[in-house]
Every structure is written in C-alpha cells, then in structure tokens.
Amino acid sequence: MSRAYNFSPGPAALPEAVLRQAQAEMLEYRDAGASIVEISHRGPEFLEVARRTEADLRTLLSIPDDYAVIFTAGGATTVQALLPLNFAAPGQAADYVVTGHWGKTALKQVAPVIDARIAASSEGGGFRDIPSRAKWMLSADAAYVHVTANETIHGVEFRDIPSVGDVPLIADFSSSIASEPLDISRFGAIYAGAQKNLGPVGIAVLIVRRDLLQRAGQPRAPIFDYRAQLEAESMLNTPPSWNWYMLGLTVKWMLDEGGVAEFAAQNARKAALLYAAIDGSGGFYRNEVATDARSRMNVPFFLHDESLNDAFLAQAREAGLISLKGHRVLGGMRASIYNAMPEAGVQALADFMKDFQQRNG
Ligand SMILES: *Cc1c(COP(=O)(O)O)cnc(C)c1O
Numbered sequence: 369m370s371r372a373y374n375f376s377p378g379p380a381a382l383p384e385a386v387l388r389q390a391q392a393e394m395l396e397y398r399d400a401g402a403s404i405v406e407i408s409h410r411g412p413e414f415l416e417v418a419r420r421t422e423a424d425l426r427t428l429l430s431i432p433d434d435y436a437v438i439f440t441a442g443g444a445t446t447v448q449a450l451l452p453l454n455f456a457a458p459g460q461a462a463d464y465v466v467t468g469h470w471g472k473t474a475l476k477q478v479a480p481v482i483d484a485r486i487a488a489s490s491e492g493g494g495f496r497d498i499p500s501r502a503k504w505m506l507s508a509d510a511a512y513v514h515v516t517a518n519e520t521i522h523g524v525e526f527r528d529i530p531s532v533g534d535v536p537l538i539a540d541f542s543s544s545i546a547s548e549p550l551d552i553s554r555f556g557a558i559y560a561g562a563q564k565n566l567g568p569v570g571i572a573v574l575i576v577r578r579d580l581l582q583r584a585g586q587p588r589a590p591i592f593d594y595r596a597q598l599e600a601e602s603m604l605n606t607p608p609s610w611n612w613y614m615l616g617l618t619v620k621w622m623l624d625e626g627g628v629a630e631f632a633a634q635n636a637r638k639a640a641l642l643y644a645a646i647d648g649s650g651g652f653y654r655n656e657v658a659t660d661a662r663s664r665m666n667v668p669f670f671l672h673d674e675s676l677n678d679a680f681l682a683q684a685r686e687a688g689l690i691s692l693k694g695h696r697v698l699g700g701m702r703a704s705i706y707n708a709m710p711e712a713g714v715q716a717l718a719d720f721m722k723d724f725q726q727r728n729g
Pocket of ligand 1: 378442443444445446470516518519520540541542543561562564
C-alpha cells in the first residue's frame with residue numbers, strides 16, 4: 369500500500385520529506401553514534417536541535433524578542449490547565465470566549481482553580497458562528513481573556529481576533545498555528561499542541577510575552593512554573609526529545625517551502641476548493657458553519673443521507689483518502705487540511721465527493 373492522503377485531525381499528516389529525514393537519521397543522528405532519542409538532552413547534539421528549533425520557529429512565526437518560547441510535554445490541555453496557575457492571582461477572574469469544544473475544554477481545565485467567566489459563547493446555536501465582539505462581556509479586572517483561534521471539531525475559525533483592550537489576550541492556536549501570518553504582538557500568549565500543524569504529538573509550544581512571566585500566579589510545583597521552565601530552557605526535567613526533534617524538522621520544512629505567507633495562500637485555495645465542492649453539491653453534502661466563520665483547517669460536512677456514511681468512508685479509503693470520519697461529538701465527516709496536506713490531496717477529495725454523489729445521488 370502506498371501512502372494515502374490523510375485527513376486526520378490530529379495526530380495529523382506529517383510532510384513526507386520530514387518522515388524521510390527522520391527515517392534516514394533514525395539509527396544514527398549525524399556522528400552521534402546513536403539515535404537522537406537515545407542520547408542525553410544535555411549533550412551538544414540535542415542542545416543544538418533545541419536551539420535551532422527555537423530559532424527556526426522564531427523566524428517562521430516572526431516572534432518578537434520580548435516573547436519567550438517554551439516547549440512543554442502534556443499537550444495543549446496541560447497548557448490550558450497551567451494558565452491560571454501562572455498568570456492569575458488567587459481568586460482573580462479570567463474571561464473565556466467559547467466558540468466550540470476546545471474552548472469548553474479550556475474552561476473546564478481552569479474551573480477548579482479560578483473564577484472562570486464565560487464572556488461569550490456560541491453554544492446556544494450549536495457552535496456554528498462566532499459571537500460578535502459587541503456582545504462579549506469582558507471584565508477589566510480579569511487576569512486574561514482566552515479565545516480559541518480555530519475550533520478543530522466544530523470547524524469554526526476567527527478570521528480576525530478582536531482586540532480586548534489592556535487585559536492580555538491568550539489564544540489557543542493548536543490547529544491553526546503557522547497556517548497564515550499572525551501579529552503575535554497583539555497577544556499576551558499563544559499556544560499550540562504540535563500534532564495538528566507543527567509536528568508530532570507529545571509536545572506543545574507556548575509563546576508568551578516576557579512580562580507575563582513575572583506575574584506571581586498561584587502556588588504551584590516548579591515543574592508547572594513557566595518562568596522556571598524558561599530559565600531551564602524548557603528542560604527542568606527530561607523533555608520529549610524525539611518530538612522536539614520532529615517539530616524542528618517540520619518547522620524547517622515549512623521555512624523551506626516558503627513560510628507562512630506561502631501556506632496562507634495554499635490554505636485559502638484548499639479551503640475554497642473543498643467548500644465549493646460542498647456548497648455546489650445541491651444539498652448532497654452540507655456544512656453548517658456561518659460562511660464568515662468557516663475554518664480553513666478543519667472542514668466538517670454531512671451527507672444528506674446519513675445511511676451512506678459507511679459507504680462513503682469505505683470507498684474513500686479505497687480511493688486513497690483516509691481519516692475522514694467526523695468527531696463523535698458531531699458525527700458526519702471532517703476533512704482536516706493542515707499545511708502538510710498538498711493541494712492535490714484536496715483536489716482528490718473533491719473529485720471523489722463528486723463521483724460518489726453521481727453514483728449515489
Ligand atoms: C487538539 C486540540 C487541543 C488538545 O490538544 P492536546 O494536545 O490533546 O492536549 C486543544 N485545543 C485545540 C484547538 C485543539 O485542536
């Protein structure tokens with residue numbers, strides 16, 4: 369079997385060039401005499417990987433100097449849980465704008481330790497839209513405002529994240545980081561689990577304005593302290609070195625391919641192609657998200673006749689298109705089309721959808 373076009377939401381497809389390089393370096397990393405995953409994270413080979421990865425990520429995302437980059441284990445969910453411990457005083461509130469499943473998760477993670485307020489939510493409408501900024505109920509004394517840039521399950525994405533004044537804006541970019549240019553200076557912090565658009569699962573990235581790391585936060589173990597992590601160069605304990613190395617290869621690949629401006633153009637074309645296939649199907653397929661809030665990264669869609677779902681998935685697989693089953697929360701289908709998905713893959717999906725419709729319409 370050859371490699372299929374993989375529409376998995378995460379862990380997601382990695383660029384073939386990255387997998388090939390990892391394969392080539394698997395048994396012996398350069399002249400280390402061992403694999404990168406078998407040697408000390410404090411040795412010269414891994415320290416070079418770590419520093420080069422940060423430098424490349426800074427170039428790729430145009431990260432300003434007054435922002436620190438922290439690499440962490442535990443995924444995006446752990447970052448969510450640690451936000452109030454690091455950035456909110458005991459008893460201080462934080463405002464959450466909830467536009468889908470992951471915004472709810474972020475809220476759930478902090479509810480035990482902070483007065484987490486729902487500043488706005490689109491749950492009443494089934495998370496198909498983004499509440500307009502005029503309706504956000506923000507509090508001036510909040511520690512931060514949290515938003516989810518792209519909702520991976522509901523397929524809802526901010527086109528422009530509104531300003532929130534002086535309170536730091538913290539955004540979960542797990543499924544859209546590096547998909548288009550971003551002005552990081554507008555944020556107090558952004559974070560992302562790597563397994564959507566940055567590399568393999570097992571590592572997350574937190575990009576945080578350095579002054580926020582001076583906040584006292586709440587009592588916490590050193591391992592949960594981002595200031596301590598930064599001082600230890602994200603190596604307070606043994607870091608996920610293999611994942612870090614793979615993230616480094618993926619970031620380098622994105623730079624080699626032309627950087628975020630190039631991916632933004634590709635991603636816009638890919639999303640336009642797929643939404644056109646859905647909207648042009650005369651109702652055979654449908655996407656329920658408000659047009660101006662549709663995600664460029666995750667495209668949930670439904671067949672008009674749900675009894676065709678199993679046949680759709682089986683035949684897609686035969687056509688070399690895998691991982692299209694929707695999340696259990698929504699059902700239906702979902703195509704995740706991150707940076708590593710080539711335009712030819714989306715074209716193949718659109719062609720298959722048309723063909724399937726002709727045979728079953
Ligand atoms: C996948 C995802 C998460 C959870 O990531 P983990 O690494 O599994 O903790 C959080 N937020 C968003 C937007 C995601 O897509």
